[in-house]
Amino acid sequence: MLIEQPPLILRWLYPKALWRMDRNDKSVYLTFDDGPIPEITPWVLDLLDKYQIKATFFLVGDNVRKHPEEFKMILERGHRVGNHTFNHIRGFEYLSENYLANTDKANELIKSDLFRPPHGHMRWVQYYTLRDKYRIVMWDLVTRDYSKRLNGFDVFLKVKKYVRNGSIITFHDSLKSEKNLKYALPRSIEWLLKEGYTFKVFD
Numbered sequence: 001m002l003i004e005q006p007p008l009i010l011r012w013l014y015p016k017a018l019w020r021m022d023r024n025d026k027s028v029y030l031t032f033d034d035g036p037i038p039e040i041t042p043w044v045l046d047l048l049d050k051y052q053i054k055a056t057f058f059l060v061g062d063n064v065r066k067h068p069e070e071f072k073m074i075l076e077r078g079h080r081v082g083n084h085t086f087n088h089i090r091g092f093e094y095l096s097e098n099y100l101a102n103t104d105k106a107n108e109l110i111k112s113d114l115f116r117p118p119h120g121h122m123r124w125v126q127y128y129t130l131r132d133k134y135r136i137v138m139w140d141l142v143t144r145d146y147s148k149r150l151n152g153f154d155v156f157l158k159v160k161k162y163v164r165n166g167s168i169i170t171f172h173d174s175l176k177s178e179k180n181l182k183y184a185l186p187r188s189i190e191w192l193l194k195e196g197y198t199f200k201v202f203d
């Protein structure tokens with residue numbers, strides 16, 4: 001199964017979720033999951049500022065609680081934020097009531113109308129409940145920057161190979177992806193700009 005680019009069957013599971021934006025528009029949507037953390041998030045923000053790019057950060061509520069300064073930096077620099085649960089939990093492993101309570105708890109801090117489920121899955125009842133309250137944002141291209149089996153160059157190649165008009169691209173501002181992110185993100189941005197892509201955030 002193609003992991004970097006989710007297959008149609010998966011997209012059909014959550015039909016109202018956003019997987020890819022306008023395919024006639026040469027734009028991409030950069031998203032960063034799992035922050036904020038002081039070790040990586042400010043580095044990402046500085047890089048985005050350098051290119052005057054806005055992005056969307058899907059935040060873990062507990063990280064926002066622990067790192068309010070970095071959370072504030074994301075907002076002050078004009079980026080979009082979304083809810084990624086309070087404890088980065090997997091929908092299938094939790095009773096829906098508890099899963100939903102965990103997302104509510106995160107949103108007391110994050111206050112967003114965007115939601116992305118950790119690990120890309122939710123039970124249907126979770127999905128149907130959440131989609132009334134949030135726009136559910138999945139992705140068109142996951143770079144797998146967190147993978148130990150990939151190096152930074154591999155991650156950069158995946159961006160070049162799979163990106164297309166309207167792609168929602170997922171990176172991670174996490175310790176696990178630090179090395180690959182620091183290699184691949186600046187190169188990806190340079191390459192995308194050279195190819196004529198513009199960078200957008202969700203309305």
Ligand SMILES: [Zn+2]
Pocket residue numbers: 033034084088117118119
């Ligand atoms: Zn995540």
